[in-house]
Amino acid sequence: MTLALFLFTIPALADEVVVYSSVDDVFARPVAELFELKTKIKVKLVPDTEETKSTGLLNRLIAEKNRPQADVFWSGDPVRTAILKSKGITQIYRSPQSRDLPKIYSDPEGHWIGFSARARVLLYNKDALGSLPKPSSLQDLTKPEFKGKVCIANPLFGTTSMHAAALFESMGEKKAKDFFHALTANQVKVVSSNGEVRRRVSSGDCTVGVTDTDDAAEAVREKKPVEVVFPDEKGSGTLIVPNAVVMIKGAPNVENAKKFIDFLLSPEVEKFLAESDAAQMPVRMGVETPSHVRPLNKITPLKVNYAKLGSRLETISANFLKDWVNKNTK
Amino acid sequence: MILEVLTPAFSKALLNSLAVSLTAGALSLAIALPLGVFAGLYDFTGKKFFLLSLVLPLLLPSFLLSIGLSNAEINFGLSGLPDFSNVVLIHSAFILPLVFFGSLLSVQKLSEGQLNSARVFGGEWLALVQSMRFTFPTALGIAAFGGLLSLSDPGPGQIFGISVVASEYLQSFSAFYDFSLAFKQIAVVAILVAVLSAPLVWWLSPRLSNLIFSKQHAIRTLPKHSPILPFAFSLVLLVLIIFPFVGLVTPLLDGFPLARAWPEIERTFLNTILFSGAAAIISTSFAFFLAYLVRSQGRTRQFALWLSFFLLSLPPVLSALGFLFFSSQISESYDFLLRSRFTVILSLAFRFLPVSFLFLLRSVNTVSPTWYDSAQVHGVPKLTFFYRVFWPWVRPAVLVTLIATAILATAEVTPALLLRPPGQDSLPVAIFTVMANAPESLVAALCLIYFLGAAGALFLSGSFIRKQTV
Numbered sequence: 001m002t003l004a005l006f007l008f009t010i011p012a013l014a015d016e017v018v019v020y021s022s023v024d025d026v027f028a029r030p031v032a033e034l035f036e037l038k039t040k041i042k043v044k045l046v047p048d049t050e051e052t053k054s055t056g057l058l059n060r061l062i063a064e065k066n067r068p069q070a071d072v073f074w075s076g077d078p079v080r081t082a083i084l085k086s087k088g089i090t091q092i093y094r095s096p097q098s099r100d101l102p103k104i105y106s107d108p109e110g111h112w113i114g115f116s117a118r119a120r121v122l123l124y125n126k127d128a129l130g131s132l133p134k135p136s137s138l139q140d141l142t143k144p145e146f147k148g149k150v151c152i153a154n155p156l157f158g159t160t161s162m163h164a165a166a167l168f169e170s171m172g173e174k175k176a177k178d179f180f181h182a183l184t185a186n187q188v189k190v191v192s193s194n195g196e197v198r199r200r201v202s203s204g205d206c207t208v209g210v211t212d213t214d215d216a217a218e219a220v221r222e223k224k225p226v227e228v229v230f231p232d233e234k235g236s237g238t239l240i241v242p243n244a245v246v247m248i249k250g251a252p253n254v255e256n257a258k259k260f261i262d263f264l265l266s267p268e269v270e271k272f273l274a275e276s277d278a279a280q281m282p283v284r285m286g287v288e289t290p291s292h293v294r295p296l297n298k299i300t301p302l303k304v305n306y307a308k309l310g311s312r313l314e315t316i317s318a319n320f321l322k323d324w325v326n327k328n329t330k
Numbered sequence: 331m332i333l334e335v336l337t338p339a340f341s342k343a344l345l346n347s348l349a350v351s352l353t354a355g356a357l358s359l360a361i362a363l364p365l366g367v368f369a370g371l372y373d374f375t376g377k378k379f380f381l382l383s384l385v386l387p388l389l390l391p392s393f394l395l396s397i398g399l400s401n402a403e404i405n406f407g408l409s410g411l412p413d414f415s416n417v418v419l420i421h422s423a424f425i426l427p428l429v430f431f432g433s434l435l436s437v438q439k440l441s442e443g444q445l446n447s448a449r450v451f452g453g454e455w456l457a458l459v460q461s462m463r464f465t466f467p468t469a470l471g472i473a474a475f476g477g478l479l480s481l482s483d484p485g486p487g488q489i490f491g492i493s494v495v496a497s498e499y500l501q502s503f504s505a506f507y508d509f510s511l512a513f514k515q516i517a518v519v520a521i522l523v524a525v526l527s528a529p530l531v532w533w534l535s536p537r538l539s540n541l542i543f544s545k546q547h548a549i550r551t552l553p554k555h556s557p558i559l560p561f562a563f564s565l566v567l568l569v570l571i572i573f574p575f576v577g578l579v580t581p582l583l584d585g586f587p588l589a590r591a592w593p594e595i596e597r598t599f600l601n602t603i604l605f606s607g608a609a610a611i612i613s614t615s616f617a618f619f620l621a622y623l624v625r626s627q628g629r630t631r632q633f634a635l636w637l638s639f640f641l642l643s644l645p646p647v648l649s650a651l652g653f654l655f656f657s658s659q660i661s662e663s664y665d666f667l668l669r670s671r672f673t674v675i676l677s678l679a680f681r682f683l684p685v686s687f688l689f690l691l692r693s694v695n696t697v698s699p700t701w702y703d704s705a706q707v708h709g710v711p712k713l714t715f716f717y718r719v720f721w722p723w724v725r726p727a728v729l730v731t732l733i734a735t736a737i738l739a740t741a742e743v744t745p746a747l748l749l750r751p752p753g754q755d756s757l758p759v760a761i762f763t764v765m766a767n768a769p770e771s772l773v774a775a776l777c778l779i780y781f782l783g784a785a786g787a788l789f790l791s792g793s794f795i796r797k798q799t800v
């Protein structure tokens with residue numbers, strides 16, 4: 001019995017912090033290990049994956065609302081943190097490290113704070129493209145030459161859902177709906193995740209796809225015949241997707257949670273994430289970026305109010321995207 | 331509630347799921363019934379190997395086989411194959427072994443005398459046809475049941491872009507955060523499964539009972555068969571296992587990233603063994619107790635069988651979320667039960683209890699009633715009878731059940747994904763959480779290590795059990 005209790009139960013340590021993270025394990029774990037090394041505070045990381053559509057973590061946080069296990073939620077985008085805020089699962093923490101971070105990527109009320117970012121890019125297969133013109137805008141995906149050759153991830157989930165909300169926010173409802181209907185008419189393939197978009201474009205199964213910079217960077221690193229385009233640089237701009245971090249309301253280890261959030265928002269982590277395989281762009285001015293990561297000030301950003309995207313997504317998911325996905329899946 | 335749930339999208343997903351279930355069940359029946367009958371009637375080169383190999387699809391979570399199949403099709407220029415057929419193929423990989431072993435057990439009940447009579451009357455062909463006719467009802471029932479089980483698995487549908495009911499639950503949970511809608515959808519499907527499975531089980535139970543409760547096997551000498559059988563088995567293994575598996579591990583051609591894979595193995599090894607091993611022990615112990623209790627009670631046994639089928643066809647996410655919700659409502663003094671590794675173990679044990687129960691019911695009922703009578707006549711205490719007679723007799727079957735449950739529990743990702751305590755991952759969960767963005771070679775290396783470990787355990791157990799039985 002004693003042996004069983006020893007094996008099954010995990011004693012809570014005084015010096016630990018429980019971090020739920022929808023950022024991919026391969027990127028989040030090295031940061032957690034760096035924090036452990038510096039502070040001697042044990043990080044219990046619970047990673048999620050794009051493939052599970054954040055089913056595990058967000059639902060876990062919602063189900064655990066009355067007595068949370070998590071101290072911190074580190075999200076790959078600010079929409080999930082905004083949804084947690086709307087459900088009363090977050091608490092305000094104004095980290096001293098957030099002072100020199102751009103305010104546009106954070107919650108005005110201080111529930112969530114944005115930092116290192118990815119971007120939504122076009123990834124195309126050079127071999128499959130052949131003599132076709134290079135895509136440079138999201139609107140190009142609706143052109144006849146790309147009919148049946150475009151992949152996007154399911155817009156009900158992940159950063160694709162945030163992208164859809166951002167398009168509705170920036171284009172207005174009518175134009176955004178027209179764009180999605182035009183994608184349908186052009187026989188877009190709706191696949192399970194951004195990772196799947198990367199896989200299909202890399203193999204030439206799709207000629208062009210919309211994905212995140214970290215997925216695109218992985219394809220480039222693996223020497224697939226692909227190229228990355230930041231869409232609409234001469235137009236409305238490319239959507240920037242910052243990471244976001246929140247402290248969970250009723251967190252069991254508040255002080256350690258604050259230390260972890262401070263660490264995560266530090267210039268050191270922004271630099272670390274830029275240099276890692278995640279190839280993320282620091283949002284803070286003056287942080288050094290490696291040559292393969294495009295600095296944020298060299299990108300035309302799509303102008304959106306990040307604080308509004310969560311509620312926008314909730315509206316369009318139920319009223320439009322669900323039906324659209326239904327029409328575009330078999 | 332039913333009208334609220336049956337939106338056009340859900341209805342389409344439900345119809346798709348039923349079409350997938352039906353087609354996968356039919357395909358499995360068409361392939362596994364003759365193979366099972368042949369394997370039961372004849373001996374052939376490599377038979378033991380092929381029989382064990384057919385269990386291999388059950389070792390892998392369906393999403394891995396799906397990704398492997400998708401990769402392989404792209405690599406071999408077959409990406410134009412319809413997505414529906416891909417989803418059917420993956421589900422068939424899980425249903426086919428069930429139908430195969432069901433047919434094999436069923437045909438073994440025919441005595442040598444019965445078979446020889448058929449041979450004398452109409453030759454080998456008639457013996458085969460009659461064996462298939464005899465086996466068909468059982469195989470059909472198992473195929474239909476396997477089809478029902480596929481309703482709770484969203485993996486292949488999601489990977490290949492086919493809308494299925496299990497994806498609808500996921501959407502309700504994770505795109506709309508609407509637990510109430512998700513539970514209603516699950517309830518509607520559960521009602522449907524109960525309605526569909528009730529007549530099925532009513533019809534299947536006597537046949538399955540006959541199969542499960544047969545007191546002894548007909549002992550026969552099996553004639554050798556031509557090389558066509560090894561060829562047929564190889565073809566099935568090629569399509570169901572080797573082809574998707576090649577797709578899964580192709581990225582390793584660029585090198586094996588052992589330095590990156592090893593820390594993941596080290597980090598998850600203990601939990602992988604603990605989750606599946608402890609779940610198998612609990613499930614098998616409880617199932618053994620249940621099987622012993624209902625062994626001689628016809629109606630209870632029938633009901634227990636129906637309940638087993640019904641529980642197996644419910645999505646595992648249901649019990650996992652139930653555990654999560656319940657654990658946050660009660661005092662932290664119960665955390666050692668509801669927020670620990672034990673929670674994962676308990677959830678897995680509960681999930682596979684029906685499987686263990688079905689396995690053990692068969693074994694418990696092979697103990698001849700005359701042994702009980704003799705023990706009673708001679709005044710042998712029940713405990714002594716249990717230790718000296720009953721336990722040695724059923725021990726090999728208990729071992730088989732233990733191993734089968736452990737293997738199935740290892741491949742089931744959902745409970746571990748949702749219920750694992752912070753920092754406590756198993757290897758399949760680790761694969762699941764790295765596969766979106768890790769280098770393809772790392773994912774392939776982890777899959778290969780996991781598969782070889784599970785397959786190695788399966789083959790070792792096979793030989794261990796054979797020794798125990800001898």
